[in-house]
Amino acid sequence: MTTVFDFSLLAYSPPGWGKVLLVGFLRSIELAAGGYLLGILIGIAGASGKLYGNKVVRDLLEIYTMVIRAVPELVLMLLFYYVGTDLLSRASSAMGFGGVNIDGLTAGILVIGLVQGGYATEVFRGAILAIPRGQIEAAHAFGMPPGKVLRRVTLPAMTPHALPGMANLWMIATKDTALLAVIDFSELTLVTRQAAGATQYYIMFFLAAGVLYLALTLVSNFALRRFERHARRGLVPAR
């Protein structure tokens, strides 16, 4: 091998690896987006439970967030994946359905979502506490049912406070997808390694993957900034 780069190997169709990389990239985005959304749902439920739930709920959530934040993500993912799929197939064969095979994407989203949910719970809890009490109280004083208070007042009012933390979590989600290579999920990092191994153009392929991750970050940053401007529309600028 005399050169480091052979751009024809990045072509879309074989012998180029472009299509493989792009498909892996899309799967990474699917994973990140799915896990992130699941994390947001868990986070909202978790923050509500921590703030308004009874003692048992609060204690359980405390354990959940503590474990998520204390144990390395890679360990959590392996644990959730192997234990989770094992439990699931046992449960289903016990119920007479025979073994199930949950597909990699679903498993990956669940695993990332559970990890994200632990952090999101704390982000949302802090953000809800940052809302001036009176805004929520006013909604209650008008007889708004609790679910509507959450959707119409608490969530939009806390969004500006949650956004910096949630933007971080999105970045982490996109990068955590790479950890799923350990469970043989064909996301961007795994397919890059395959391409690099097959062609021996390690530097070029890993640079290409880096460029894709960077592009995702740049686009996300742009979108997040726009969303933040929207979320802060009613707030007087701090500066």
Add this chain to the structure above:
Amino acid sequence: MGAPRDERTNGKRTCNRDTRPAQAIRLPRGSERYSLTANQGDIVAIIGGSGSGKSTLLRCINLLERPTSGEVAIQGETYRLRSARHGDLEIADRRQVQRIRAHLGMVFQNFNLWPHRTVLENVIEVPIHVLGMKRDEAIHRAEGLLDRVGLGSKKDMYPSFMSGGQQQRTAIARVLAVDPLAILFDEPTSALDPELVGEVLAVIRDLAAEHRTMLLVTHEMAFARDVASHVVFLREGIIEEQGPPEQIFGDPRSPHLKQFISSVA
């Protein structure tokens, strides 16, 4: 339903309100220190020193604050409360409370508008999402109300970018939008710069002129004397004296009330 009565127990919150429109004021003998009735069209001013329990009393009417004993009835309907473990009362029927609250407006000292919604959106929020009004109708009514409080041209602004007086007038429009049985004001002008107090009092005076039922916690004594049909003086969590404004301000009996009036005059 029995006569509203209430005993004040050591250090406990006691509230007793009875808003029964179209019913003569009827205070059971001997319990007027703990009971209060507002009839339709009454304007009840609640006065007293800081920490005397004015907000607590007002907030017991929509159960933002839970009384420890006694009962509260709105238009003849008594809130269903039950004893909790510690002997306090707790809400027994959430839906009933929500239903009654939807017909009581509250105006807060700090406005408590929803900052992520424009002035108009603040005003249509409850009609649409609590009362189930059609959006078009809610907007149409809200625009009329905003004109009335002098904010017709500000409807698309976000509250945080307006003056305190404008925010409080928005809050009043938000309350009027539910066409409330009674409006509860908790020191509506206390957070305002002095030059903005007048514009808010003018709106309240306007509501008084159309005989809206109102309960008004205020430090504006001249205003209370002027618009109130009934004045309640609180001290240490109990009603020390109540009566028509001429009597409360002109011929106070309790020495504490005398002292209070001379201190704020």
